[in-house]
Amino acid sequence: MSPKTRNVTQREIARIAGVSQTTVSMVLNDRDGSNVRIPAATRERVKQAIEQSTYVADPAARRLAGLDNQIMGVFTYEPALSPESMDFYGPLLNGLERAAEQVGCDLLFFTSSPVENGSRSLFHRKTRLRLADGCILLGQQMDGDDLKRLVDERFPFVAVGRRDETTAKVPYVGIDYVSLTAELIERAVGLGHTDALYVHRNLHSPAARDRMQQIQASTASGGLKFTLVVAEDGDLTGVTRAAEQTGATAVFTEDAFLAEDVALVLGNAGVEVPSAISLTALAEVRGHRVHGRALSGFQTPRLQVAAEALSLLQQLVTTRAEEWDSLDTQRLLQGKVELGETLVERMSAT
Amino acid sequence: MSPKTRNVTQREIARIAGVSQTTVSMVLNDRDGSNVRIPAATRERVKQAIEQSTYVADPAARRLAGLDNQIMGVFTYEPALSPESMDFYGPLLNGLERAAEQVGCDLLFFTSSPVENGSRSLFHRKTRLRLADGCILLGQQMDGDDLKRLVDERFPFVAVGRRDETTAKVPYVGIDYVSLTAELIERAVGLGHTDALYVHRNLHSPAARDRMQQIQASTASGGLKFTLVVAEDGDLTGVTRAAEQTGATAVFTEDAFLAEDVALVLGNAGVEVPSAISLTALAEVRGHRVHGRALSGFQTPRLQVAAEALSLLQQLVTTRAEEWDSLDTQRLLQGKVELGETLVERMSAT
DNA sequence: GACCGATGATAATACCTATTATCAAAAGTT
DNA sequence: AACTTTTGATAATAGGTATTATCATCGGTC
Structure with a gap:
């Protein structure tokens, strides 16, 4: 005690x-x-x-009296402060910290949530969720039930990353991967490519679907013709084979790490990147290089995403739940295409 | 509302x-x-x-009723989640997160504290400090008054890094820089060095004093003879000059970044590291390299420091304040010397 | 001088949980 | 039968803040 x-x-x-x-x-x-x-x-x-x-x-007394406290919860479905996750969470957390300092609120990290079948659970018997005025949700694999319950209970929260649950209108701030993906495919076409591979992890997040949709739309409309390759457990043996069979001159990957792995595999098979095959990640590529060249892909404004999410959350907190509908609670921010040096003109001859 | x-x-x-x-x-x-x-x-x-x-x-009601909540505050005197501070805070935060998950407590980051004359202030009119069961203090430059007030108010807290306030017994978990420094000096002597420079930032933290004390003890006892050089605002012009004047064959620096800077300056002056002059940091050197060589210095167990700090804090929280004296509240953890490749045998001739 | 509005301040209450004191009924005792 | 003990459960209260309702007093008005 x-x-x-x-x-x-x-x-x-x-x-x-x-x-x-x-x-x-x-x-x-x-x-x-x-x-x-x-x-x-x-x-x-x-x-x-x-x-x-x-x-x-006393913040506890204030809270009990039903007032706000300028405390925002932060929930991540995986550990956020480990070196491995820093690549993804780092910019987001940094953005959150800066925005929080700006608007004068504290951040409560729900590190205690017990891990059940692989990911943390937001609702458990001892959750301190209610201590916060609202909550930011981070993570690749969010739980639909959690989201629905939050909406049902009218608890103010914002998901980072686009969500498309049909059961409830989930407030989110995400990045527009659709237009970014479309633009990169466009570029590849402009550089003379006609056949490509898409190496992905078979994820089911909305952002993953967005990318996949554009890939398929392109294939269907006779733009760049894609062949899908699933990377399972880092097993990329299929890539080289698929490239040979389809005559693909470009490889798109779901994220930058996958691109680096693919570069390695292709290199081992004697295929040079990018002279023989172009390589592009459909994700943030800052700081990633393959064979000393800047990887082609996106630049995503993750700091702004975090700031925008906190700002939206504050709006929700200070607005009565009945009026939430009148707010713009689903926001997509625009990224930029990072040309890089690994998406290049198609080889003239075969 | x-x-x-x-x-x-x-x-x-x-x-x-x-x-x-x-x-x-x-x-x-x-x-x-x-x-x-x-x-x-x-x-x-x-x-x-x-x-x-x-x-x-409801955690607020529990708190009001005087119970613990498994929420630990985290206070940093500088922004902790920015890329620049990650080098220092990263391992600590990682350790905290892991330990917190282990023992099932949440972490409340006091990001809202307004910045007054350079560093954040823990006590301000709207501090949410009391919402937490206890608090971890991180940062190079802690405020002595803050520490005293915490002790006076019997608020459970643990400082990361050794403290030696005379006004109050401050609980801390730190790293034993004294023996590490002594050991490195010993090594340098063993490698034939007799004269060295110590390039430091003129800081006043206890850890800084620990190192300085060993430096001076060595000089006084006729071990390795040090000449002090203060690096002000990254101005390292004095280093080359001092090296020439004193005939020093080894340079010790206060941290790894300083070592990298010194290597650059020496390199520009045509002095080769480590063949002409050995270089050693009296700090964590993991991941730091100069001229492609692993920098000599320490390996500090920062993950364990964080875990130990949280563990101690939990002990304080669950123990009545009157019995705190009976606890071991000041703990130093042992690091390891990282030999590296930049502290080498002294040149035979001059 | 009786009524009225304005003024300055407070008692009472809600928020939710944990604890202490209290109570009614049942069961046991002589 | 009168008394004590045990059992099962609750009323009352603390903890700190914000809000609502209430109250006492004063100055003015007809």
Whole structure:
């Protein structure tokens, strides 16, 4: 049990200033109306007493009284602060921290959530979710049930990454992968490519679907013709074979790491990247290089995504739930195509 | 204002199970004694009702009632999640996250603290400090007044990094830089060095003092003779000059970045590292290389430091303040010397 | 001088959980 | 039968803040 050192309370201030606890509360919140009036003199006296003391409002009591606390929860479906996840979470967390400092709110990381069948669960018997005014959800693999329950309970939250649950309108801030993917395919066509591979992880997130959809749309409309290759457990043996069979001159991958792996496999098979086969990731590529060349792909504004998510969350928190519909709660931010050096003109001859 | 969606409370459960709120609380906490007794039948009925519902205890109410909540505060004197600070904070945060997950507690980052004259302030009018059971303090430049006030108020906290305030006994978990520094100097002596430079940032943290003390002890006792060089605002012009004047054959620096900078400056002046001058950092060197060689220095167990800090904090939280004295609240962990490749045998001739 | 509006301040209450004190009924004792 | 003990459960309260309802007083008005 916590030792409980007694702290300065409004009651204490009231005693010193010779007023009631109610008056102290009123002064602190600058309340003044027809029903409650406090003359400047009294007001000043109370403020003095507060100034002299080390009084700070007890957040728990505020919360219990139904007020906001400027505390935002952060829930990640995987550990967020490990070196491995830094590549993905790093910019997001950085953006969150900066935005939080800006608007003056604290961040409560729900690190305690027990891991059940692979991913953390948001709702459990001892969840401290309610201590936060709202919550940011991060992670590749969100749980649809969690999202639905949050919506049902009218708990303010924002998912990072596009969501398309049909059971509930989930607030999110994501990146527009559709137009980015389309644009990169366009570029490849412009560079003379006609056949390509798409190496993916067979994920089911909306962002993954977005990319896949564009891939298939391109194939169907006679743009760039794609052949799909699933990378299972890092097994990329299929890539070389598929490239030979289809005569593909470009490989698109779902993320930058996959691209690096593919480059390795192709290199081992004697296929040079990018002179023989172009390589492009449909994801953030900053800092990724293959054979010393900057990888082609996207630049995604993840810092802004985080900031925007926190901003939206604050809007939700300060808006009555009935009026949430009038807010723009589903936002897509535009990224930029990073040309890089691994998507190049198609070899002239075969 | 927060929308305040009504949640399932003990009262609600009580109504369903046809008992009083008190009984529900008793069942939840497995209370049973001479004063309060609940037969298995009733107990079961209540548990059923809870199981059926989505009840979770309101952490704010728990807190207000003086109970612990398994929430630990994390306070950093500088932004912790930015790419620049990751080198220092990264392993600590990673260790914290892992330990927190282990013991089942959440982490509240006080990102809101306004920046006053350079560093964040822990105590301000709207601090949410009290929401946490205890607090971990991170940062190079801690504020002595903050520490004193925490001790005075009997608020459970642990500083990461050795502290030596005389005004209060500050609980900390740090790394033993004294013996590490001594050992590295010993090595240098063993490799034939007699004169060296110590390039430092003129910091005043206890860890900085520890190193400096060993430097001076060595000089005084006729071991390795050091000349001090202060690196101000990255101005390292003094290093080359000092090396020439003193005939130093080894340079020690306060941290790895400083070592990299020194290597650059020496290189520009035509002095080869390490063949002409050995280079050693009195700090963590993992991942740092100069001229392709692994930098000599320390390996510090920062993951363990974080885990140990959280563990100590939990002990403090669960122990009555009067008995804190009986705990081992000041802990130093041992690091390892990383020989590296930049501290080498002294040139035979001059 | 009786009524009225305005003024300054407070008592009471809600929020939710944990604990302490209290109570009614049943069971056991002499 | 009168008394005590045990059993099962609850009322009351603390904890700190914000809000609503209430109250006492004063100055003015006819």
